Amino acid sequence: MSSTAATGAEGQRALHDPVLLAPAIVAVGLSVGWFGIRNGVAGTRIAVDLALAWALVASSIVALERERWRPSRILLAAAGFAVLAADLQWTSSRTLWTLGLLIDLLWVALLVQVVLRFPEGRAWSPAAQFVIVCAYGAALGGQLVAALLLHRSVISVASHESVADAAGRVERIAGIAVGVALLVLVVPRLVRLQQRSVQRAQAPFLAGGIIAVATTLVWFAWTQAFGTGVAAPLTIGHAAALLIPLGLVIGIGWSRAFRREASHLVVELRTGGAATLRDRLARSLDDPTLEVAYRLDNGGYVDAEGRSVELPEGLDRAVTLITAQGDDVAALVHDPALLDEPALVESVRATAGLVLENERLAAQVRAQLAEVRASRAGLFAATDTERRRLERDLHDGAQQRLVALSISLGLAASRADSPEVEVLSRAQDELEEAIAELREFARGIHPMLLREEGLDAAVESLARRTPLTVIIEGSAGNELPDAVELAAYFVVSEALTNVVKHAAASEVRVRLERDRDMLLVEVQDDGVGGAGAASDSGLAGLEGRLAALDARLVIESNPGHGTRLRTEIPCGS
Amino acid sequence: MAKRVLIVDDHARFRATAREVLESAGYVVTGEAADAAEAYAAVAAEPPDVVLLDVQLPDSDGFSVATALTEQGGPDVVLISSRAAEDYGARIGRCGARGFILKSKLSAVSFAALLE
Numbered sequence: 001m002s003s004t005a006a007t008g009a010e011g012q013r014a015l016h017d018p019v020l021l022a023p024a025i026v027a028v029g030l031s032v033g034w035f036g037i038r039n040g041v042a043g044t045r046i047a048v049d050l051a052l053a054w055a056l057v058a059s060s061i062v063a064l065e066r067e068r069w070r071p072s073r074i075l076l077a078a079a080g081f082a083v084l085a086a087d088l089q090w091t092s093s094r095t096l097w098t099l100g101l102l103i104d105l106l107w108v109a110l111l112v113q114v115v116l117r118f119p120e121g122r123a124w125s126p127a128a129q130f131v132i133v134c135a136y137g138a139a140l141g142g143q144l145v146a147a148l149l150l151h152r153s154v155i156s157v158a159s160h161e162s163v164a165d166a167a168g169r170v171e172r173i174a175g176i177a178v179g180v181a182l183l184v185l186v187v188p189r190l191v192r193l194q195q196r197s198v199q200r201a202q203a204p205f206l207a208g209g210i211i212a213v214a215t216t217l218v219w220f221a222w223t224q225a226f227g228t229g230v231a232a233p234l235t236i237g238h239a240a241a242l243l244i245p246l247g248l249v250i251g252i253g254w255s256r257a258f259r260r261e262a263s264h265l266v267v268e269l270r271t272g273g274a275a276t277l278r279d280r281l282a283r284s285l286d287d288p289t290l291e292v293a294y295r296l297d298n299g300g301y302v303d304a305e306g307r308s309v310e311l312p313e314g315l316d317r318a319v320t321l322i323t324a325q326g327d328d329v330a331a332l333v334h335d336p337a338l339l340d341e342p343a344l345v346e347s348v349r350a351t352a353g354l355v356l357e358n359e360r361l362a363a364q365v366r367a368q369l370a371e372v373r374a375s376r377a378g379l380f381a382a383t384d385t386e387r388r389r390l391e392r393d394l395h396d397g398a399q400q401r402l403v404a405l406s407i408s409l410g411l412a413a414s415r416a417d418s419p420e421v422e423v424l425s426r427a428q429d430e431l432e433e434a435i436a437e438l439r440e441f442a443r444g445i446h447p448m449l450l451r452e453e454g455l456d457a458a459v460e461s462l463a464r465r466t467p468l469t470v471i472i473e474g475s476a477g478n479e480l481p482d483a484v485e486l487a488a489y490f491v492v493s494e495a496l497t498n499v500v501k502h503a504a505a506s507e508v509r510v511r512l513e514r515d516r517d518m519l520l521v522e523v524q525d526d527g528v529g530g531a532g533a534a535s536d537s538g539l540a541g542l543e544g545r546l547a548a549l550d551a552r553l554v555i556e557s558n559p560g561h562g563t564r565l566r567t568e569i570p571c572g573s
Numbered sequence: 574m575a576k577r578v579l580i581v582d583d584h585a586r587f588r589a590t591a592r593e594v595l596e597s598a599g600y601v602v603t604g605e606a607a608d609a610a611e612a613y614a615a616v617a618a619e620p621p622d623v624v625l626l627d628v629q630l631p632d633s634d635g636f637s638v639a640t641a642l643t644e645q646g647g648p649d650v651v652l653i654s655s656r657a658a659e660d661y662g663a664r665i666g667r668c669g670a671r672g673f674i675l676k677s678k679l680s681a682v683s684f685a686a687l688l689e
Contacts, residue, residue: 395629399655404590406677411594414680435677439657449660457662464659 021077025057028084036090048238049087052245056080056107059245065252066201066340071121075114076245082107083238098154101147105139108175108237111244112182115209119202119340124185131181138178142171176220179213186210201255201340208247212240255340277352277359278304281332284348291333292356294363301331304359306366320345324353329360376548377483384446384486391446399438406431447489454478455485459492459510466496469507476512476519484571487545488512488521491553494538495523495565503527503563519571524564531557539565576688577601577619579648581612581638582627591625591653591679598681609633613641621648623688626670628654628661636661636668643669651687653679 029050036046060076063069086107088100112135116128123129147153149164190206216237282290293301293309301309311319311331318336321328330352338345406428413424450458455476463470476488492510499505505527513520543553550570557563578600580588588605595602603621606612609632616624624642628635639650650670658665658673665673672687 395655400584400587403655403676404584404586407590407594407679410680411590411597415597432677435655439655443660447660448656449662453662453664461659461662 032084032087053080053083055245059248069119079107079110109135109139135178138174201251204247204250208243212243215240293331294360302367324357330356387446391442394442473511474513477514499525519569522566526562530559531563577603577621579621579624581606623649639668639670
């Protein structure tokens with residue numbers, strides 16, 4: 001069913017009816033074989049050539065199964081016919097013999113091209129493209145020289161058997177170079193493919209190519225070294241080349257087996273399980289690199305955590321859009337090799353739609369939550385800047401004047417006669433109180449020590465100003481984000497204020513603990529306990545500040561057991 | 574002999590008040606500086622015995638200036654601020670100053686007490 005769909009109009013255009021190739025190659029093969037027998041060509045050679053030609057054409061028909069492999073299949077069929085065309089040298093006609101001679105090695109160049117452009121019909125790299133060009137140059141150029149110099153050729157310009165021999169040697173050396181270059185290009189690619197399971201279907205084909213080339217090279221070296229005739233390596237080369245179409249068919253068989261297995265996994269996708277949806281999808285599609293991006297109502301995409309993501313463009317990654325009830329809900333970002341499995345992707349897509357719609361809604365909520373949190377954090381940051389400015393204004397403005405006034409009063413008192421001294425001193429004391437209150441007020445707006453010296457020093461200062469025994473345990477360390485530091489400071493400050501006001505405690509423990517990405521703040525007293533929820537106290541205002549940092553305030557307070565206030569603030573890393 | 578004092582503070586009004594307090598107690602005020610740069614220049618031009626130094630300066634902070642002045646065996650430094658000592662934590666003790674006076678408590682008595 002899927003292969004019918006994959007064949008499509010494009011395939012029809014490429015070769016009108018690919019299945020007609022089968023009888024054609026059989027007919028051509030039988031005629032060429034008949035010529036061979038009549039002219040006394042060895043039976044094994046005839047058999048091997050027919051097998052190779054038929055296998056190549058058969059594999060080109062099998063390759064129809066895969067949409068992305070289609071460019072390869074035209075070259076494969078062409079190589080099959082080229083094998084038989086070369087065997088025109090078995091006929092008695094000089095013209096046909098010359099033609100056969102000219103294209104004797106064309107099939108080899110065609111196969112080099114097919115391998116180095118497999119599967120999409122694009123050369124893997126400029127180096128691969130260069131090797132392909134060299135293969136054609138060696139195969140056609142060498143044979144042209146031979147045809148020009150051999151007496152029997154119809155296009156012979158001169159008869160120079162020895163020069164033709166030398167040209168043949170050059171051609172063989174070029175052939176070896178192309179073979180070695182092919183191995184250098186294909187082997188690492190095969191190794192890489194093995195690590196990407198979805199592309200494993202290509203592996204038998206490439207492995208076939210490697211073994212065919214390696215066998216031919218070894219056999220050729222052997223015959224050169226031990227002087228056996230040249231006919232044998234040709235036969236061996238043709239026989240080895242059989243592995244290439246064979247590998248292609250095996251690869252397709254593999255991927256079919258793999259597809260049957262995947263259909264079970266699609267069921268699992270629906271029923272759920274402990275693994276995340278992404279993991280289940282990745283397993284169903286056998287693509288560990290799979291990513292799921294959920295579509296927001298505003299058209300953007302986010303991951304499962306609600307973080308914004310961009311859909312990739314270009315050839316390295318492929319994107320499959322998932323719809324549910326006609327609307328885009330998600331995009332699968334995956335290995336382009338998965339496009340070889342349209343039926344598999346289709347079945348996963350059909351199954352995943354509704355499941356993904358739920359996940360999408362969850363991701364959307366997370367994204368909106370993150371947005372709200374970010375905007376709340378932004379509000380607090382703006383407030384904090386404003387608080388810092390207020391504190392500085394108080395300090396530089398009103399306070400400076402009051403301070404100068406206080407000093408002047410002191411000076412006046414030191415110079416005045418006794419009745420005025422008392423009045424002036426009292427005025428100075430009053431003023432001193434006002435200044436102290438103003439200072440305390442400014443500190444509450446924004447603790448300067450926090451900015452200058454950090455949380456540990458600021459909490460120590462809070463402890464010193466608290467009229468109770470305050471024991472500080474642990475350390476907040478350095479380099480906390482401003483917002484985290486300020487929130488933690490306000491928690492400790494507010495908690496200590498509450499203890500002094502309500503708890504009737506004798507001792508308070510403040511605990512600060514920092515691990516890589518979390519700041520723990522805990523304030524525990526030994527007072528009467530029974531404190532209400534945060535909403536009853538000045539801590540209420542802090543809850544919003546903490547929530548903006550994705551933290552929560554936990555209050556445990558049982559009558560007679562004191563009160564423990566605790567929060568864990570994420571602080572990145 | 575009367576001690577020679579340099580007053581460093583960015584508020585002119587405060588400098589005038591401080592000068593009055595110190596001069597009335599017999600100190601000699603060698604000059605006034607509004608920021609760290611002026612303070613260094615004044616110390617170089619006319620070395621005082623004591624620098625009355627505001628913690629908050631427009632171009633630097635009093636702690637750095639105090640460290641720089643006292644490190645090379647310069648004058649004594651008395652820090653002043655309208656914020657409380659506890660707002661500055663341990664830095665007051667680390668910077669080499671003789672002590673700290675809350676601005677509103679500045680008087681000949683509190684000043685002299687730190688220099689004994």
